[in-house]
Amino acid sequence: MSKGRKGMSANEIVGTGIAPEPNPWLAQISPYVGGDAGAPGARRMIKLSSNENPMGPSPRAIDAFRRAADRLAIYPDGGATQLRGAIGAAYGLDPNWITCGAGSDELISLLCLAYAAPGDETIHAQHAFAMYRISTLAVGARPVIAEDAGLGANPDAIAAAVSDKTRMIFLANPNNPTGTLLSGDALRRMLDAVPLNVMVVLDGAYAEYMRDPDYEQGFRLVEERPNVVVLRTFSKIYGLAALRLGWAYARPDVIDALNRVRGPFNVSNPALAAGEAAMADQEYVAHCALQNEVWRDWLCKQLARAGAPSPETHCNFVLPYFGEDGPRSAPAADAFLRSRGLIARRLESYGMPGHLRITVGSPDDASAVAAAVADFMRAPSPDENGA
């Protein structure tokens, strides 16, 4: 091992104040743990732990990605001009009110960088996407948890949690990991109760799965108020999780702040090209949403019949409830599903230890999950076996 000052090893130096130290508030961060992909070298595993699109992206996006191979030596357009144009055309939005990021993860982080600092607070619901907390802690601010009403976010509790230190509220609608939905009326009531100097981030990572025409997309809320941002991702229904691509819709002053803190070429050429082509294929998106709804509802019925009912979810996953302990618990169900090559998401870290979160997947995936859960619930437990 190389020796540093005074003959001390690198390990001996860390923590002495001699070596560079990261910002002290980073110690509070538990790094994000993504959905498990199965063990390397294991037999075929079906990954249903991160809510990706089982059908993949539009074939037009795959073509565009391949064609982007000819431009790998060239920096991408840092302004994402064509992609923002395609998003604007698809959703009826002004491209000047849009900025793009390397996944909506990056946009969450940029929002924290632009609007929160040590001593500030952000608020998120009790069962909320982990990156809200991590990105808040990364800038030295304090995440405040607003208790849910049941599984779903409670807009009154969120508004009541606002203090004079609050800079931002994060709210996913529909929500991951609970699949719950707030109505437009509930969102407006909450916004009316929140001071205008508090940024409200409406995260629509799963918005495109909503087929209800009354779903509140959030875009009009951005246009009506100075303190609302909508986030969207290409990782879920658009099937481009590997390329890391997301976008924010906000007033130009907010977009300007985000553009100041982002890297100049934060989205790669292949991501820009595939994203633009995926955005132009809204027929494919509608097809994926319909497929998801049909198989999600079918799977929910099968899970209820098997004795592991899922609450209603508005996303591309189900949440069968097994309980926390005993032979029919969520950990036992998870182990059983794995033995069939089905990788679900455990929810202990989200405070829901009795549930599993399982992506609906393809018709074959959903059928395999339904059969496995039915077998698990029917299988004699060790006690019943006399073992």
Ligand SMILES: Cc1ncc(COP(=O)(O)O)c(C=O)c1O
């Ligand atoms: C609610 C929510 N927001 C944001 C993200 C991040 O998505 P991206 O892949 O665009 O970073 C996820 C991913 O699971 C999510 O569930």
